[in-house]
Amino acid sequence: MSIGMVRPDLPLAAVNPVAKVAATIPLSIALVLTLDPVSAGVAIVCELIVFMAIGLGSLLWSPRTLPVWIAAPLTGLSMVLYGAPSGATFWEFGLIRISEGSLEIGLATMTRVIAIALPAVVLFLTIDPTDFADGLAQTLRLPARFVLGALAALRLVGSSIDDWRTLALARRARGVADRGVIRRSLGQAFALLVLAIRRGSTLATAMEARGFGASAERTWARRVHFGGTEWVVIAVGCLVAAVSVTAAVVTGSWNLVWS
Amino acid sequence: MRTGEPVADARPVEIQARRWGWRHGGRRDAAIAGLDLRIAPGERVLLLGASGSGKSTLLHGLAGVLGGDEDGESRGELLIDGRPPEASRGRSGLVLQDPDSQLVMARLGDDVAFGLENLGVPADAIWPRVADALDAVGLRLPHPHSTANLSGGQRQRLALAGVLAMRPGLILLDEPTANLDPDGVREVRDAVARVADESGATLVVIEHRVSVWLPVVDRVVVLGQGGRLIADGRPADVLSDRGGELRAAGVWLPTDVPWRAHAPGSAPPEPLMATAALDVARVPGDPVQRGIDTRVDAGRILAVTGPNGAGKSTLALTLAGLVRPDGGELAARAALAGDLGSEPWRWRSRDLLTRIGTVFQNPEHQFLTGSVRAELEVGPRALKLSSRERTTRVDRMLDALRLDPLADANPFTLSGGEKRRLSVATVLASRPRMLVLDEPTFGQDANTWRELARLIVELRDEGVGVVAVTHDETFVEAVADTRLVLAAPSDDGDERVGSASAPHGDSASQGTQRGVRA
Numbered sequence: 001m002s003i004g005m006v007r008p009d010l011p012l013a014a015v016n017p018v019a020k021v022a023a024t025i026p027l028s029i030a031l032v033l034t035l036d037p038v039s040a041g042v043a044i045v046c047e048l049i050v051f052m053a054i055g056l057g058s059l060l061w062s063p064r065t066l067p068v069w070i071a072a073p074l075t076g077l078s079m080v081l082y083g084a085p086s087g088a089t090f091w092e093f094g095l096i097r098i099s100e101g102s103l104e105i106g107l108a109t110m111t112r113v114i115a116i117a118l119p120a121v122v123l124f125l126t127i128d129p130t131d132f133a134d135g136l137a138q139t140l141r142l143p144a145r146f147v148l149g150a151l152a153a154l155r156l157v158g159s160s161i162d163d164w165r166t167l168a169l170a171r172r173a174r175g176v177a178d179r180g181v182i183r184r185s186l187g188q189a190f191a192l193l194v195l196a197i198r199r200g201s202t203l204a205t206a207m208e209a210r211g212f213g214a215s216a217e218r219t220w221a222r223r224v225h226f227g228g229t230e231w232v233v234i235a236v237g238c239l240v241a242a243v244s245v246t247a248a249v250v251t252g253s254w255n256l257v258w259s
Numbered sequence: 260m261r262t263g264e265p266v267a268d269a270r271p272v273e274i275q276a277r278r279w280g281w282r283h284g285g286r287r288d289a290a291i292a293g294l295d296l297r298i299a300p301g302e303r304v305l306l307l308g309a310s311g312s313g314k315s316t317l318l319h320g321l322a323g324v325l326g327g328d329e330d331g332e333s334r335g336e337l338l339i340d341g342r343p344p345e346a347s348r349g350r351s352g353l354v355l356q357d358p359d360s361q362l363v364m365a366r367l368g369d370d371v372a373f374g375l376e377n378l379g380v381p382a383d384a385i386w387p388r389v390a391d392a393l394d395a396v397g398l399r400l401p402h403p404h405s406t407a408n409l410s411g412g413q414r415q416r417l418a419l420a421g422v423l424a425m426r427p428g429l430i431l432l433d434e435p436t437a438n439l440d441p442d443g444v445r446e447v448r449d450a451v452a453r454v455a456d457e458s459g460a461t462l463v464v465i466e467h468r469v470s471v472w473l474p475v476v477d478r479v480v481v482l483g484q485g486g487r488l489i490a491d492g493r494p495a496d497v498l499s500d501r502g503g504e505l506r507a508a509g510v511w512l513p514t515d516v517p518w519r520a521h522a523p524g525s526a527p528p529e530p531l532m533a534t535a536a537l538d539v540a541r542v543p544g545d546p547v548q549r550g551i552d553t554r555v556d557a558g559r560i561l562a563v564t565g566p567n568g569a570g571k572s573t574l575a576l577t578l579a580g581l582v583r584p585d586g587g588e589l590a591a592r593a594a595l596a597g598d599l600g601s602e603p604w605r606w607r608s609r610d611l612l613t614r615i616g617t618v619f620q621n622p623e624h625q626f627l628t629g630s631v632r633a634e635l636e637v638g639p640r641a642l643k644l645s646s647r648e649r650t651t652r653v654d655r656m657l658d659a660l661r662l663d664p665l666a667d668a669n670p671f672t673l674s675g676g677e678k679r680r681l682s683v684a685t686v687l688a689s690r691p692r693m694l695v696l697d698e699p700t701f702g703q704d705a706n707t708w709r710e711l712a713r714l715i716v717e718l719r720d721e722g723v724g725v726v727a728v729t730h731d732e733t734f735v736e737a738v739a740d741t742r743l744v745l746a747a748p749s750d751d752g753d754e755r756v757g758s759a760s761a762p763h764g765d766s767a768s769q770g771t772q773r774g775v776r777a
Contacts, residue, residue, distance in 0.1 A: 173615075174641075176608060205353075207363055210377060221375065
């Protein structure tokens with residue numbers, strides 16, 4: 001069982017992950033500043049066009065993005081039901097009050113969640129954790145100890161998932177699985193922790209025995225480049241943010257959250 | 260990509276221990292004390308000793324990974340090439356026992372390159388050395404190959420390649436084959452032999468099973484309790500002169516079978532469970548083995564063997580009523596089920612206790628409490644036995660498996676052999692009619708092996724039906740009554756059960772596994 005393996009044949013898989021993450025930042029900032037349906041709606045349209053154009057269209061409707069498509073309407077719905085009411089009231093029941101204003105906030109929230117989460121999820125599907133670590137360490141110059149330690153720990157997540165399943169079966173075998181789900185899960189979580197620490201310390205020993213953390217200057221077998229393609233990716237991200245903001249301002253729906 | 264250079268062009272390392280000792284932080288007694296030992300450059304040493312003799316401590320000391328003052332206290336001197344090991348990073352390489360916990364990177368080539376990067380080798384020089392190292396251990400897979408998809412033997416060879424790429428003058432192996440199936444053991448042993456020949460590096464290997472490494476080493480060093488030197492010399496001399504002491508220390512001598520079972524009683528066995536065309540799967544709908552026809556009898560030991568990936572463990576979990584069959588039939592007979600239905604996976608957890616006991620491959624997966632005594636009480640408590648009956652049963656298990664001095668110890672702090680004994684004892688405390696064991700003898704020394712074998716046969720003679728998934732040919736040959744061989748998964752996804760045979764070749768009557776499809 002492993003996690004975080006990507007198909008290397010995906011478009012954008014060869015692009016420096018740092019650029020892909022950076023490309024999502026301007027839009028995220030812009031959409032957090034304002035709460036209106038237009039900016040986020042335009043952003044979603046732009047995202048769909050861009051991802052389909054570069055061949056990532058199939059990922060937009062994949063099981064991995066499904067949580068986004070489910071969570072966004074739910075978030076929107078809660079705003080419709082409980083959001084600050086204004087304008088005409090359509091329906092009232094206890095604390096629930098659906099009004100013109102809360103409908104608008106609900107729509108704005110839903111589109112926002114999609115516009116921010118969708119590119120993040122799709123782009124992350126094209127990022128191999130190893131490449132990401134290389135990017136963080138070589139492009140952003142984060143400390144190698146930290147980055148590689150985190151990367152190695154990520155490998156253990158797969159083992160932990162297997163452990164968790166086996167722990168559950170073992171509890172059934174030992175006759176304690178009929179009741180007390182909460183208490184049993186806590187105990188199981190503790191056992192998982194013990195196993196994870198054990199594995200982690202073995203891994204740490206193996207890494208240390210291979211010179212990790214030695215005082216010598218570390219080299220990198222995989223060279224990370226940051227060139228034209230990376231800048232284009234970031235530029236596209238900025239462009240989408242700019243188009244969204246412009247559309248919102250032009251249509252008069254730009255609405256700073258603190259105003 | 261081969262450079263044609265030797266895999267390790269570094270000079271072989273000389274090892275010198277002078278009155279060396281190490282006490283782990285928080286322990287009262289030293290793991291090893293007053294050790295005097297010299298190993299000449301290029302020597303290949305097999306390091307033997309009972310658990311608690313400090314073998315691993317010595318190996319970790321040589322690798323320079325014991326840590327600093329906060330991790331423990333060092334006495335005397337331990338030098339490689341006249342310098343402390345911590346100051347000679349890259350001169351030694353260490354391969355550990357657990358194949359799962361020492362892979363650092365997700366891709367094969369990256370994992371081998373990891374050590375070279377740490378040593379500051381220029382990037383251009385790294386990849387040819389990675390190719391050479393992979394070649395030397397016989398792993399001819401593309402560099403981006405996922406390390407998660409490797410078998411145990413391949414993982415250990417990969418770890419060896421990672422060490423080798425650093426061109427160490429000293430190769431340290433800490434039970435590198437203890438967790439592998441017989442094919443994996445051979446793969447790794449042969450790779451080490453080739454590497455040692457090509458590189459001329461000094462080699463120190465710890466292993467219980469002497470016969471595996473005998474063809475490779477030219478010296479045997481035996482440590483006693485606390486690192487006392489018991490024997491040291493040419494393999495043949497040490498093994499013949501010190502056989503008794505070595506056996507007492509749990510060392511597996513070549514051709515040794517620690518204990519043999521007598522044949523089971525002649526009464527026709529009563530079936531507890533039978534399967535017909537059973538498909539087994541961890542993940543529903545994705546069977547790892549299909550079409551299994553087998554039977555579990557009271558008073559018989561059924562060994563399930565086959566290569567890695569053949570679905571042995573999954574079959575064990577299915578027979579144990581922990582995983583639902585993925586197809587075909589599995590029926591518990593009345594002798595096992597009692598007043599319950601014939602589908603064990605539908606039984607309540609508590610109902611399993613007196614019917615089917617399961618011993619998992621890793622004992623730590625099944626520990627629930629903070630002390631050995633409490634651990635043994637889990638089953639009896641779930642059965643709502645009176646406190647007197649509980650105490651009686653627990654005391655008997657403590658005594659039978661020599662766990663009484665450890666009654667208050669935390670299960671997680673026990674040694675490997677003690678953990679195994681405890682995991683078996685916890686299951687027996689609820690007296691199941693059927694016992695399922697997943698690799699009961701894996702990585703055990705000869706003493707624990709003998710105890711387990713005796714215990715399992717005693718249970719058989721009391722009428723318990725035993726299923727043991729195992730790679731251990733000695734166990735199958737000396738202990739099992741019938742054998743079920745699962746075939747390796749084939750590429751077309753149409754796995755079939757392989758052949759069946761009677762391990763006790765001399766007594767055909769207790770013979771063949773009934774109804775196994777050839």
